[in-house]
Amino acid sequence: MSTFSNAMEVFRLLPKTNCRDCGDKTCLAFAGNVFLGQKQLGQCPHVPADIAQKYSSQEKIRSIQEEDFMRNMEKMKSMLRELDLEERAKKIGATYADNKLSLNIMGKKFSINNQEDVFTDLHANHWLLGTSLSYINLCQGVPLSGNWVPLRELPSGKDWYRLFGQQCELILKKTADNYSDLFEDLVHIFSGRQIAKQFDADIALILSPFPLVPMLICYWKPEEGMESSLNLFFDDTAERNMGIDALYSLGVGIAKMLEVLARQHSGR
Ligand code: SF4
Known part of the structure; x- marks a missing residue:
């Protein structure tokens, strides 16, 4: 599977002329093949080189991370x-x-x-x-400090943050946008705990995947022409209690699990 969340994400990057230079009958068919990992975005000769390069390096980073x-x-x-x-x-x-x-x-x-x-x-x-x-x-058993920080502010977080934004926070945001029961289900099914406002978010909820590695999810609803947004925060001790690569996998895994749950719930 590719780094894209769905075929429409690929389709948006294409010229939509259905010229067939890639060997597929339509841009949509090509987008489906890229999403399934059967073709590379750069195989459409009309995608600007910088865009094709950007997605191809993300692909490489992801497969290295999986290995x-x-x-x-x-x-x-x-x-x-x-x-x-x-x-x-x-x-x-x-x-x-x-x-x-x-x-x-x-x-x-x-x-x-x-x-x-x-x-x-x-x-x-x-x-x-x-x-x-x-x-x-x-886990080093470091007690929680109660100081919430984004992944990029953890000691080794900078290298991981961009991919984390795409693979975790963006997926969670889309799920929250499309699945109105998400936060309620997080409370009931996964023992999430809503807390008083943090960072002026409309919803702030703590999940505890591991006793010394809680996560704070903050969601800002869309309003007056502004898109919604979602950020995930960790206690600033998190890297000492788990390691940055495992923290990344944890966030991405939870985002994907909730995306599947939302899809099952809506019957899509
Ligand atoms: S080469 Fe590009 S523009 Fe032409 S059909 Fe394939 S994807 Fe569409």
Whole structure:
């Protein structure tokens, strides 16, 4: 799959002349192929080189990040095998019983033992396992400061921020724009907690994917010709309790999970 969220995003970048120079019958067909990862945007000779280049480098960055994620997961699994889970649980806000460490992930129980056997009602995909292992292995147990900052203000956040904006915040914003029950569902299904106004946002809600890595979602509704906006903030201790690459994966994974939930809800 490409870096685009849907084929219309690609279509908007095309001249829409249906000239067939790319080998497809229409610009829309070409857009669909680019979205599915079967063609590159630059294969339309009428897309300006700087635009094609911009999207092609994003594609490369993303696939490098995915490879890094999988490599990192193998490392995290071997670290888990050596861990004293009982000691670890005390440090990271987890519990320990029956040789399993248990975490509360957005209101749902997630348990794991040293052999990587997972016990949870959550959908146990790569994203959940990867981010949980990073938290269990890397969390330094630093108490929360209560000081919310955007990803770019975390010590290593600058390199990740632009992609994070596209892959996480933009997806969350679109979901919030199109799915009016989103924030209500975040409260009821994922134990989110609405809080008093932060940064003058219309809605400010805290999710707790991990005990020492909460996230603050702030949403500003559209008004008088101004688009809505959405930003995600972390406690300024977050990088010490998880690592920047895992924080990035966490935000992107949650955004994608909520996008799917919204789609299922609307029957699209
Ligand atoms: S070459 Fe470009 S403009 Fe022509 S049909 Fe393909 S996508 Fe459309």
